[in-house]
Amino acid sequence: MWGNRDRATQVTCIACGDTVSRTDAREYDKEGDRYDRRDKEFEYLCKPCHRDIDHQPRGNLESLLAESGAGETDREAFLTRYAELATERGPRSESER
Structure with a gap:
């Protein structure tokens, strides 16, 4: 039903960089849509890092990070673009928090 997943595969935690087994x-x-699995490649968090993250909704944070070039550009360019976009979009309303 879920397809053939090799659970023995080693993956790298995107938070701490440790290599752990997929299990x-x-x-x-x-x-933000882990249930739509078509043509998706997931990133992974080790269990301790997963427990440590805030599981509350983050609005459009992931799209803002992607649009800012997170992980694809140098730190200075990313921060400059992130600040520009965040300023442009302004603070979220109370209903979006």
């Missing part, structure tokens, strides 16, 4: 990790979908 000792949790899937992370930066698009």
Whole structure:
């Protein structure tokens, strides 16, 4: 039903960088829709890092990070673009928090 998954595969935690077995990790979908699995490649968090993250809704944070070039550009360019976009969009309303 879920397809053939090789649970013995080693994955790298995106938070701490440790390499762990797939069974000792949790899937992370930066698009926020882990149940739509078609043509998706997931990133992973080790179980301790997964427990440590805030599981509350983050609004459009992932899309803002992706649009800012997170993980694809140097730190200075990312921070400059992130600040521009965040300023442009302004503070979230109370209903969006």
